[in-house]
Every structure is written in structure tokens, then in C-alpha cells.
Amino acid sequence: MAKKKPTELWFDAEPLLGAQKKSLLGKAMTPLPGATLSRAQVYALAAFAEANGLDFDAFIRPKQRKTPLPGLVLDGDCEARLLYQDTPRIEFGNHGFRFLLHESDLSPTRRGYIAIRHDLQLPHMFLRSHTPGAMTPLAVASPVVNFLGAFDFERTDPSHTALDAFRERAVILDDLPDAPFKAYLEPGHEDHARSLLAGDAAPHLADLSRSFDIENDGGWLLVYSYFGDISTVDPETWAWAFAAASRMLDVLEVWGADYSAAHLPWRTGRVVKRPKHLDGALRAFAPVMRKLK
Numbered sequence: 001m002a003k004k005k006p007t008e009l010w011f012d013a014e015p016l017l018g019a020q021k022k023s024l025l026g027k028a029m030t031p032l033p034g035a036t037l038s039r040a041q042v043y044a045l046a047a048f049a050e051a052n053g054l055d056f057d058a059f060i061r062p063k064q065r066k067t068p069l070p071g072l073v074l075d076g077d078c079e080a081r082l083l084y085q086d087t088p089r090i091e092f093g094n095h096g097f098r099f100l101l102h103e104s105d106l107s108p109t110r111r112g113y114i115a116i117r118h119d120l121q122l123p124h125m126f127l128r129s130h131t132p133g134a135m136t137p138l139a140v141a142s143p144v145v146n147f148l149g150a151f152d153f154e155r156t157d158p159s160h161t162a163l164d165a166f167r168e169r170a171v172i173l174d175d176l177p178d179a180p181f182k183a184y185l186e187p188g189h190e191d192h193a194r195s196l197l198a199g200d201a202a203p204h205l206a207d208l209s210r211s212f213d214i215e216n217d218g219g220w221l222l223v224y225s226y227f228g229d230i231s232t233v234d235p236e237t238w239a240w241a242f243a244a245a246s247r248m249l250d251v252l253e254v255w256g257a258d259y260s261a262a263h264l265p266w267r268t269g270r271v272v273k274r275p276k277h278l279d280g281a282l283r284a285f286a287p288v289m290r291k292l293k
Contacts, residue, residue, distance in 0.1 A: 112230025
């Protein structure tokens with residue numbers, strides 16, 4: 001029987017068809033820590049990357065590579081990384097695991113990320129989304145499994161992270177009307193940050209913050225998902241990820257970047273909702289789990 005081709009996709013998803021896990025056991029294990037891609041899925045992702053003008057790396061440590069990736073969250077291992085190496089440099093990847101009890105945050109510790117490099121002079125900002133992290137029952141169980149020591153997924157000392165240290169010294173902008181995030185920034189850049197977070201960039205940032213924490217660190221704009229992997233063999237997830245990266249580019253263009261010469265076949269003007277299978281089922285616990293001290 002011929003495989004059904006996804007409809008209404010503006011990018012080439014053909015290499016991913018048939019690569020998804022079909023067994024009930026495979027589907028059940030997907031949200032758990034340690035779920036990895038099969039060899040066939042790695043090949044499918046590599047072919048998908050090539051078909052859409054990207055390159056593929058199965059595994060990389062962002063702080064140890066030739067050009068380290070900054071950011072307050074990516075302090076561990078990154079897996080299944082797809083990247084566009086021209087201008088702008090863009091990465092889609094999955095970040096490893098950490099148990100974040102010290103942040104009063106018991107949301108799943110496996111995250112996807114998108115990172116875009118730019119040449120703008122911007123302050124260091126971290127926009128913590130007010131949207132609760134999505135949770136499936138198995139994803140909620142994952143930090144418990146980690147805590148009990150059944151698996152060792154700790155990438156850093158969980159007692160005090162780089163994000164903790166930044167928030168301790170940061171200024172909080174509490175005068176942004178209706179902002180769907182809490183804005184932390186390095187002291188001395190308040191006026192510049194207010195101008196960046198308002199105006200035409202505001203609706204794009206609001207759209208992104210429904211699913212991501214947002215950070216600008218040096219010459220990189222990064223977003224971090226609380227909904228599991230971004231780099232997957234699921235075309236629906238890639239539609240959402242490509243739309244999110246497109247909104248990031250929109251933000252950077254509002255801030256002064258020029259990407260008119262960039263060849264980005266996956267860029268889109270449409271708003272794509274997060275796939276329903278990433279939404280989770282335990283939202284009643286979410287406000288408690290995402291509460292900040």
C-alpha cells in the first residue's frame with residue numbers, strides 16, 4: 001500500500017514518510033528520557049535535511065565545538081541537530097536532560113531548541129514564558145525516573161545553573177503591558193530592551209512565547225521548547241518548528257537584520273499551531289510546576 005503523503009506542507013517531507021515509530025511500544029517510549037532515533041530514522045533525518053537545504057549532525061556538544069553555541073540553557077549535550085550554514089546560521093536540535101527541582105520546575109527536561117546567529121548589537125535578554133510547560137503522563141514521569149537514579153541523564157550540577165546565576169543579577173522589566181513572558185536582562189540596557197520588546201516585534205514574540213522561552217545572547221537568538229524534541233521524524237512537528245524559526249527571523253528583521261538574500265525554502269509566513277500530540281494531558285498541574293520563586 002502506498003504511503004500517504006502529508007498535505008499542505010510547503011517543504012519536502014518525503015524522506016520522513018515511513019520513518020515514524022509505528023509500534024505501540026515505540027510510541028509509549030517516545031516521551032521517556034533515553035528515547036533515541038533508530039539508524040533508519042537517522043538516515044531519514046539526514047535525507048530530510050538535505051532535501052530542505054540543511055545539514056545534519058547526529059550528536060554535538062555546543063560548548064566544546066569549534067564555534068561554541070552560547071545560551072543559558074544549552075549546557076549539556078545536543079542531539080539530532082539540523083543546521084543551515086549560510087547567512088543567517090540556523091540550528092534546530094534537541095537538548096539533553098536535567099532535573100530542575102531547584103527552579104520549582106518539574107516539567108519534562110528534554111527540550112528542543114532553535115538558534116539563529118545574527119550580527120546585531122543586542123543586550124543579553126531571557127524571556128521566561130508564562131505558558132505552562134506541556135506534559136504527557138510519561139513525560140511527567142521522566143524526571144521522577146531520573147531522580148530515582150534508574151537512569152543517569154544529568155548534564156550539569158543541578159544545584160545552581162547558569163540561568164539561576166543570570167536571574168540573580170538580572171533586571172526584570174515589569175512595565176511591559178500584557179507581555180506573555182517575564183523579561184530578564186543585564187543591568188544597564190533597560191531602555192534598549194523595552195524598545196526591542198515593543199512595537200512590531202511584540203506579536204511575533206508573543207507567538208513564540210506560547211511554546212518557548214526566548215533568549216538573546218551575544219549574536220544569537222535562541223528559543224527553548226518545553227514540549228520535547230524539535231528535530232524528529234514527524235512532519236507535523238517540523239512544520240511547527242519551521243514556522244517558529246520563521247517568526248524568529250521576522251523578529252530579527254524588525255530589529256534591523258536583512259535576510260532578503262538568504263535562500264530559506266522552509267521559511268513561511270503562516271502561523272502553525274503546535275501539534276496536538278505535543279500538548280500533553282496534565283495541564284491541571286502545569287501552573288504549580290512552572291511557578292517561579
